[in-house]
Amino acid sequence: DGGITQSPKYLFRKEGQNVTLSCEQNLNHDAMYWYRQDPGQGLRLIYYSQIVNDFQKGDIAEGYSVSREKKESFPLTVTSAQKNPTAFYLCASSIMDNSNQPQHFGDGTRLSIL
Amino acid sequence: DAKTTQPTSMDCAEGRAANLPCNHSTISGNEYVYWYRQIHSQGPQYIIHGLKNNETNEMASLIITEDRKSSTLILPHATLRDTAVYYCIVRGGGYNFNKFYFGSGTKLNVKP
Numbered sequence: 001d002g003g004i005t006q007s008p009k010y011l012f013r014k015e016g017q018n019v020t021l022s023c024e025q026n027l028n029h030d031a032m033y034w035y036r037q038d039p040g041q042g043l044r045l046i047y048y049s050q051i052v053n054d055f056q057k058g059d060i061a062e063g064y065s066v067s068r069e070k071k072e073s074f075p076l077t078v079t080s081a082q083k084n085p086t087a088f089y090l091c092a093s094s095i096m097d098n099s100n101q102p103q104h105f106g107d108g109t110r111l112s113i114l
Numbered sequence: 115d116a117k118t119t120q121p122t123s124m125d126c127a128e129g130r131a132a133n134l135p136c137n138h139s140t141i142s143g144n145e146y147v148y149w150y151r152q153i154h155s156q157g158p159q160y161i162i163h164g165l166k167n168n169e170t171n172e173m174a175s176l177i178i179t180e181d182r183k184s185s186t187l188i189l190p191h192a193t194l195r196d197t198a199v200y201y202c203i204v205r206g207g208g209y210n211f212n213k214f215y216f217g218s219g220t221k222l223n224v225k226p
Contacts, residue, residue, distance in 0.1 A: 004157075033214075042201065043158070043216040058213075090157055092214075100146050100165075100205065103214055105157030 003027065006091050006106035012114050013078070013085065021076045021109045023091035030096035032074035033103065036060060037088040046089075049074055050096050078111065086113050117141070117204040117215040125223045126196075132189040134220050136202030139183040146205045147178060148214065149187045151198040151222075158201060161187065192224045 004025045013019045025032065031050045035043040045058030049068040063082025068074055074093075078085045088110050092103040119137045126132040138147060146165050150158040162169055162176045164185075169176045175188040189196055199219040206213035 006157075035216075042218050045213065045216075048213065088155070092157075100163065102148055102150075102160040102163055104160065105150075107157045108155070110155070 004091055004093055004104055004106035006089075006109050008109060009107070011109055011111045013111060014114050016080045018077055018079050019085075019111065021078070021089055021091075021111070023074045023076065023106060025072055025074075025091075025093045025104075027093055027104060028071070029093035029104070030071070031094045032068070033092040033094075034058075034064075034066065034074070034076045035090040035092065037090060037108075043090060046076065085111055087111060118202045120200075120202050120218060120220045122218070123221040123223065125225060126189075126192045128194060128224055128226050129191055132187075132192040132196065132222055132224070134187040134189075134200050134202075134222065135184065136186070137184045138202070138204050141182055141204055147176070147185050148203040148205060149174070149176065150201045150203065151196075152201065152219070153198045161200075163205075192222075194224050194226065196222065197224045198222060 007022045033048040034046040037043050044060050046064050047058055047066045049055035052071050055066050055068050065077045088108050090108045091106045094103040095101045146163050148163040149161040152158045162174050164176045178185045199221050201219045203214050
């Protein structure tokens with residue numbers, strides 16, 4: 001089945017550590033996105049990438065980093081500079097053209113601080 | 115910037131139509147409206163989208179006002195499984211064509 005796979009589903013981090021969240025898609029989509037969701041809140045855009053080897057900051061990029069070395073992969077690193085990393089992280093992808101097709105989402109990774 | 119506004123929560127009786135409103139008064143001419151829903155601890159699920167004409171699919175109908183400043187998602191016969199948070203989203207225009215601006219969402223409670 002085509003889709004977006006996020007791993008792991010649950011992740012625990014000690015303070016001061018960097019952690020990397022995986023996102024893989026086999027939909028052949030050009031654009032990929034990372035969102036953060038806090039309890040009871042909506043989604044906020046962290047980073048997005050419209051093409052391999054290129055990405056742009058979203059609304060809350062501080063304390064995060066990304067890479068886009070392959071079309072199907074868009075890993076997110078939560079760095080020690082992110083002071084409040086506990087949240088639900090969602091990855092999405094979409095076609096990059098004028099068809100206005102929707103974004104497709106993975107099932108998320110829940111990150112907690114030990 | 116907030117691009118959409120939605121009521122925080124709504125109730126609906128099982129079997130009745132659920133009508134979820136969304137205000138997007140600053141929408142520009144080439145921006146689409148999308149609706150998603152999210153069940154607890156899962157990724158958002160796409161429902162429907164449109165530009166200015168009303169749209170219908172197997173899940174729902176989307177009614178967009180003529181001035182495009184608001185829209186309504188209609189679930190014609192709500193079931194308990196439709197209990198979720200529903201997000202109304204405006205897609206960015208121009209350079210931000212691939213940016214989706216999420217609103218705060220409406221928690222729909224379908225009651226037996």
